[in-house]
Amino acid sequence: MINHRGPEFRALLPELESGLRWAFQTENDILIFPASGTGGLESAVANLLSPGERVLAVTIGAFGDRFADLAAAFGADVARYTLPWGEAADPEDLDDLLRREPDIATVLITHNETSTGVTNRLQALAEVVKRHQRLLVVDGVSSIGSIDLPVDRWAVDVAITASQKGWMLPPGVTMLGVSKAAWERQRSAKAPRFYFDWDRARKLQSKGMTFTTPALGILFGLREALTMMREEGLAAIFRRHLRIAAAFRAAAAALDLRLLADPEVASPTVTAIYFPDALAGEKSETVLKSWRDLGLVLGEGQGQLAGKIFRIGHLGAVYEDDVVATVQALERGLEANGHPVRRGAALAAARRALESSEPSLVA
Ligand code: PMP
Numbered sequence: 088m089i090n091h092r093g094p095e096f097r098a099l100l101p102e103l104e105s106g107l108r109w110a111f112q113t114e115n116d117i118l119i120f121p122a123s124g125t126g127g128l129e130s131a132v133a134n135l136l137s138p139g140e141r142v143l144a145v146t147i148g149a150f151g152d153r154f155a156d157l158a159a160a161f162g163a164d165v166a167r168y169t170l171p172w173g174e175a176a177d178p179e180d181l182d183d184l185l186r187r188e189p190d191i192a193t194v195l196i197t198h199n200e201t202s203t204g205v206t207n208r209l210q211a212l213a214e215v216v217k218r219h220q221r222l223l224v225v226d227g228v229s230s231i232g233s234i235d236l237p238v239d240r241w242a243v244d245v246a247i248t249a250s251q252k253g254w255m256l257p258p259g260v261t262m263l264g265v266s267k268a269a270w271e272r273q274r275s276a277k278a279p280r281f282y283f284d285w286d287r288a289r290k291l292q293s294k295g296m297t298f299t300t301p302a303l304g305i306l307f308g309l310r311e312a313l314t315m316m317r318e319e320g321l322a323a324i325f326r327r328h329l330r331i332a333a334a335f336r337a338a339a340a341a342l343d344l345r346l347l348a349d350p351e352v353a354s355p356t357v358t359a360i361y362f363p364d365a366l367a368g369e370k371s372e373t374v375l376k377s378w379r380d381l382g383l384v385l386g387e388g389q390g391q392l393a394g395k396i397f398r399i400g401h402l403g404a405v406y407e408d409d410v411v412a413t414v415q416a417l418e419r420g421l422e423a424n425g426h427p428v429r430r431g432a433a434l435a436a437a438r439r440a441l442e443s444s445e446p447s448l449v450a
Contacts, residue, residue, distance in 0.1 A: 089303055096303070097295030103306060104292070106313035107262055110321065111231060111246055113238035115264040118288050121302040124228035124249030127261030128154055130283035131224050131245050135193055135269065137277035138162030143184065143221075144195045145176045145212070149202035149389045154195045154226055161278045166191065172203045172392060173359075175352040178211040185219040193222045193272075199230035202389045204359035204398060205348045206234060213241040222272055228252055231262075232316065233356045233402040235325045244269040250305050253324075253356070254312045255403040259302045265289075328355040331401050331410055334437040338414045341436035342421060342428060347396050356402035357386070361395060363426050368394045370424070377420040383413060410437055 089095050104117045111117070120126055132154075136142060142163045144155035147170045159165045168184055170176055176196070185191060194216045199206045209225065216223045224245040227236050231246060233253030238246045244266040251258035265273075265285060273285055282299070291298050316324060335358040339346055347359035362371045371387075371394045378385055386398035399413065414437045422428045 091301050091303060092296060096301070099306060099310060100292060100295050103309055103313070106310070106317070110313065110316060111238045111264045112236070112240065112321070113246070113264045115238065115266050116289055118263045118265060118285055118292065119297070119301070119306070120261050120283060120288065121259060121299060122261045123258050124247065124261055125153065126283065127228070127247040127249060127263055128157055128226055130261070130263065130285065131247060132158050132161050132163070133278050133280035133283050134273045134285045135222065135224065135245070135276050136161055136163045139164060140192065141166060141188065141190045142193045142195065143168060143188065143191045145181065145197070145207070146170070147174060147176055147197060147203060147205055147207065148172050148200035150200055150226060150228070151197040154197065158195065173205060173347040174349070175205050175207050176212055178208065178215050181212055182215045185215065185221065191221060193224060195224050195226070197226040198236060199227070199234055199354050199356055201229045201357050202392070203347055204354045204357045205352050206230070206354045208352065209236065210241055213243060217242050222268060229356050229402060233324065233328050238264050250309065253402050254309060255315070256305050256308045256312055260305045260309065325355070328402060330441055331405055332356070332358060333443070334410050334440040335399055335401060337436040337440040338417065338433040341433040342418060347392070356400070358399045358401065359396045360399070362397065366424055366426060371397070374420055374424050377423050378416060381416040381420055383416040383420065407441055410441065
């Protein structure tokens, strides 16, 4: 048994903080809470906002909507910049919006929208937010550690992620990078907070402790994950995700399937693909079951996309062999449900994409 107020944990915590600083590409403080990603988002809202305050939520899908709803639940007056699902936010529109709304002090943005498989052009959006001198809070749940997000270079004030995504761990830990400006804001923000009080968390972490019982098993796993990530290197990890995403897009095209996202903003960590018309709606359940029987577990469409799309998650410990197995199962499941396939074409297309030269980074 490990005593979480004992020497092993006191040694572990600073090691995790420094590993996470490396992965977040930041010098900012790192906070760690036992919670899923939504808890991390809630901690940001609870520590930064005040009831009645005007806040901007940039939402391009279900998780952007969740962030906006969360801010509203804490009493913020939420302005929503909402895009049709499948699209990314436009930096010029964001610029116009912030110019029109000088009272907005905080902007909430999803980096990688897992429900639609779209990655926002965060660098350009962050530049706009900073030009207007607003606080930038980024949901990087399905991006940090898998998609390049240089927190300090892009001046992201709060960056949030969760253990079950690129960190290759079970769910249950959320991790945040918090800038000096965010700490300043935290001092005057009036929203109620207790479990997620950042100030108390920072004080205790500096003594090698946490307020509540930490998710010890996951945190020891995180030490291993960070070791693996350091061995591979951040740039190599980002490139691997880009290459694998390109392979899935190529396979989809070879299977005559349409992608939800424009390739320019298609996510390196999740690919959303339309069911063929003949297999959409209720029939999509049967296709998903065929895939499950083949050992392939895919994400369903959420909200307005239910029955229309499926999503392939490909982040963390995902390598070329996984792409091959996935594409083969995809093809078999579609064929079993009457979708015409040219056997082997999807795999050949995926292999070509995997072997192609450097894919470009989404910025
Ligand atoms: N934001 C994004 C972008 C996500 O992908 C998720 C989880 N899929 C969440 C927020 C919510 O995280 P959790 O389910 O861990 O609470």
